[in-house]
Amino acid sequence: MLKTLIFTLILLWSSGCGRTADSDSEKRPKSSGKLEFITVEKSHFVAGDMPGDGHYQTIIRTLNKPKIYAQNDALENYKYYSLYENNKHKEESIIGIEKSNNEIESDVMLLLDLSGSIIEGGCNTEGTTCNQLIHAAHAFVNNIITNGNFKISIYYFNAKREIAPLTRQTEYPTSNVDILNQAINRLKDSTFIEQYLKGYENSTNLYGAVIQSGEKVCSWINCESTETFKMGAVVIFTDGRDLADLVSKKKMLKSLKKNIQYYTIGIGNADNKTLIEISGKDRHFEASENNIEDAFSQTYNYILYNSSFYRVNYCPSTREGTVRVKIFFNDTQNHIRAYTEEDKITIPNSDIRCDIIQ
Incomplete structure (x- = not known):
């Protein structure tokens, strides 16, 4: 049976002092100091093989100044997000994003x-x-x-x-x-x-x-x-x-x-x-x-x-074992950069389909 793993994080955007990227990263965008991601909840489970299930999910909450948010339509554009696997950016990784304001009460x-x-x-x-x-x-x-x-x-x-x-x-x-x-x-x-x-x-x-x-x-x-x-x-x-x-x-x-x-x-x-x-x-x-x-x-x-949520769906290119992942957001026009803290996910020992709609 084809299996999929749904991995969910709930993250918030926090205004304040940003964190710089690790020195061994391959030219990853650094936090601008305006925003950063903080993980507040995560869970994962093995699901079935229905189309649309074959990817990981992250819920992001924006926490920033209205004037930054108002200029920043990039938050709803998958092109501004990238996935790093084991400190390396994989071009083959697929990311999709959708606004989801009713995720959290x-x-x-x-x-x-x-x-x-x-x-x-x-x-x-x-x-x-x-x-x-x-x-x-x-x-x-x-x-x-x-x-x-x-x-x-x-x-x-x-x-x-x-x-x-x-x-x-x-x-x-x-x-x-x-x-x-x-x-x-x-x-x-x-x-x-x-x-x-x-x-x-x-x-x-x-x-x-x-x-x-x-x-x-x-x-x-x-x-x-x-x-x-x-x-x-x-x-x-x-x-x-x-x-x-x-x-x-x-x-x-x-x-x-x-x-x-x-x-x-x-x-x-x-x-x-x-x-x-x-x-x-x-x-x-x-x-x-x-x-x-x-x-x-x-x-x-x-x-x-500060109560706007976005669901980020992604498929890592790595297909076996344990992977250290980070999601990066980089809006160069508005000088807004941020990334999640590193987390480990375990890829199931089976084929995983990827049906992300971007």
Whole structure:
């Protein structure tokens, strides 16, 4: 019987310091420093002999700046990818690529500062900070849910020790837009304001909120799992700094989860320096007092770009034994280069068909 081996990796593109190629490579493209691949999950199994099964598969997630991604149609073009086998580029290797945005579920927490300076002036009066926040949150939720495999939870913080869900029906992420929009509209409810926000306006437990948000999202996506992979993100909106002094800044920064992307939106007197330490400069946005929605829109675009997945199918030319493989991406026009970490695959001791459509 003709057998095939399906080899699956889930990889993410990471912005930051790149790694250089090994010195013994045969003129392989080097990482530009803008992007790199990080393997987060892999699996393989022997399948049947149906057409289309006879190749290896890699799932790639982009994690880069929107302006880079927007210029980079090469991500969907197989001609920019190459396969190295045992440190050598084999021209006979075949690679195909397809966009596959629904491969991985992403859970996003929208964490809103509802301390006194946000809600003063009222939430029903056009132009106030709270009213603008309502419009921005609606647009954010609607755009995220309709453009990918996302679920969203909405939480808030103020002087209280614990963050609290704004949704009535569930404290967990949901893709139900109606539930999310109803939660946002609670800010227009004077009963909700009086019962849950009044009396907690004079302080902000920002550091505690950051820690708790990371813990909750980590529990939803199962950060410790090596068997499954889900993406997690926290979007923090605030106009102030930590005043509650319940948790130290050092402890908060140490608590940040490497499996979670943090995005921060600062407005007014926000402690933007600390927010940048939480999210990084590229994922921090400063909102205008008169246009909060624009900052949320930028954040949404960044999340969307960073949640794009591509399935790379490839057939190595080597047909027997164990092979060390790397997938390289090289877009010379935009100066974007990256490659996967080296991995070993074992070729089955039988004929393997290759049916990749490029």
